[in-house]
Amino acid sequence: MLKRVRNTLLNNKILAREKPILVGVSGGYDSLSLLHILHQLNYSLIAAYFNHELRIEANDEELKVEKFAVDLGIPFICGGQNVGSYAAQHRLSIEEAARKLRYGYLFEKAEVWQAQAVAVGHNADDQVETVLMHLLRGTGLDGLLGMQTSLLPNSWSDDITLLRPLLSIWRSEILDYCNHYNLQPIIDSSNVDEKYFRNRLRHSLIPIIEEYAPHVSERIWRMAVTLVGDYDIVTQSVDLAWENCYVEQGAGYIAFKVKNLRKQTLGVQRRLVRLAVKKLRANMRDLDFDAVERATAFLRSPSHSKQIDFCLGLRLILEGEQFYIATWESDLPNMSWPQLEDKNLGKLSIPGKLILSNGWIFSASFVENMEQTKELILENRNPFQAWIFFDCRKSTMTLRLRQPGDRFSPLGMHGKTVKISDYMINKKIPRRARTAWPLVCINGEIAWVPGFHLGESYKISSKTKYAVHLELIRKNINDEENQNEL
Structure with missing residues (x-):
């Protein structure tokens, strides 16, 4: 297991041992093992704990994580925010709010500590669950890929890598590792609470699927790995199409050449729309299928006003030879038209x-x-x-x-x-x-x-x-x- 993680880090060019890796540590099996493994591999580390303020026992868990890090000689930092209040204020699910605040904190501190990467403990079982979640909610190729071992740029940084070194390691292997090194993980009670979608998937749905298709988890995991190669081919095509269609990006808008955009296949048009929205709404995770279809339909047959409400506070505008995806408050360029005063x-x-x-x-x-x-x-x-x-x-x-x-x-x-x-x-x-x-x-x-x-x-x-x-x-x-x- 140690060797596999080392190879993962080498393959993703995480080689600068003198430059730290900030590790998100909750104290569970995965994150505790991750911190221990990276320590074994002699990387410079910072252990970071984020308190979601959802459980009373979280304060004690923070102290346990701190002790574990200090015993290994690893700097420890902590922070927190009331996820419940944030979720209600921003109309997010608890899971989504927790994720947003946790990653925001980790990357903020990674920048302060000049870390080369933020490492988190997602494992192979988490990957399978993620792919199934995407599939059940409706997804395309991107969703079937699941999580990436290494991601740069990402939603939080253009300079700091998001790293998942355990993504090829199964949960059972991690439990064995903890037992072998006598690690004492914290048992998070929320991990068995089936009011959360991922927990229902993990404890109820996947065992049922396994009854009909034994070893289905391994097959789903392999599928996600295989699709990465297909995704690379698609990405190359989309990159070329972007160069062919892209005009400019300004404050709150992206402009494409209508003529060139209309020449692209429907699949490429969809991806260009998604990519543009991602650039304008960096924290956006899942763009609704119907919204993308509305954009491509508008491109083919625009409304009389040549402008429609899109999604996420964005609008679509067809103006002359330009197709805009823009925020409502943005001032579009005047294209240097002759104008009288x-x-x-x-x-x-x-x-x-x-x-x-x-x-x-x-x-x-x-x-x-x-x-x-x-x-x-x-x-x-x-x-x-x-x-x-x-x-x-x-x-x-x-x-x-x-x-x-x-x-x-x-x-x-x-x-x-x-x-x-x-x-x-x-x-x-x-x-x-x-x-x-x-x-x-x-x-x-x-x-x-x-x-x-x-x-x-x-x-x-x-x-x-x-x-x-x-x-x-x-x-x-x-x-x-x-x-x-x-």
Whole structure:
């Protein structure tokens, strides 16, 4: 058993004996054996006890654990919190609240002591119980893997490993180890209380399953080990898909490329959603199956509003070419759209320039060479540049925002008009960008929607004598990048 634990530590590169391992010790068979084994292997250790304040005898148990650690020459630390109150306050089960507070304490102290890992005493039987719990509650591949021997990063740290050195050791072997070394574990009365789901599984369900399928525990344990290899293959595929779909992560949001995300298989989409939620909600353990399905369904067929409530205080937004998973309080990026401010509204000076928000500059100049201009129009691929028929002697050009009742006659529609609101929707201008999107108007009529169409009445023809050149330029971004913004 000592050799197997040593090999586990070697395989997981826990080699720095001078850097401590913080061991969570409750005083039971598992954690007492773990502390003793790691001491035998000459690792630098800290023994940490967390009092859940659920049982009166816990105070005495703390003293016993302290004595055991001190007798081995191991530093001892302790802490605690009322798990019952915390569970009620945060609407958690006792088991979940205990786990959250216990691990939070262990990793907090591990950071203080500059530990390389937090080691806990989960064994092979615990692994089988965990897999069955996941299966009964509904799970995917991740749940069937059960617990990992070594986990970094984890829900509590990006730098300190969560280590389970006994995960391949059966409970019966641990009992034999305790007897062999005359260790005196504490018997926790809550371990037989069947009001807890894991205890019902351990004492009632698994023995019944064993009657129908002898040695089923060993088979479940082997399955979890085998699936780790399959999981590695899946993870590689998901990592590649993430690189292909990911745009950015900001304060409270993650953005994906809609087009690329939709190309992924349903299984990969599900995993990308789960991974994004995990990044936004680090303490989340189990993401509801229905929530994930709701996300993939929204991606395939978004609602009219392009936004829905998701889960865990998150929302889903489809905006232009971006798919967001975001908190409700987060401010999404404006994608550097051209946006008008009050100071920009009104009559345009020609020639002249205006400084818009988000680094955009609006410039206007008179066309002097009409023949050359016609060639430039044919070659133009920049949607933020336009040549417009305009006679300053008879007309006024203004820059304004959309107004109720606005209609627009895009070039190519032969004089037919559409509501500007419908036009913006059809062009997939994000909802948040529409209100302040700049519109170039001549005598009040929309003549150009920058980034999109020129108005039918303002195109340059062979008979055009007067025209202006208009352009929106974003600082340090070329025309091609401007085009890709939309």
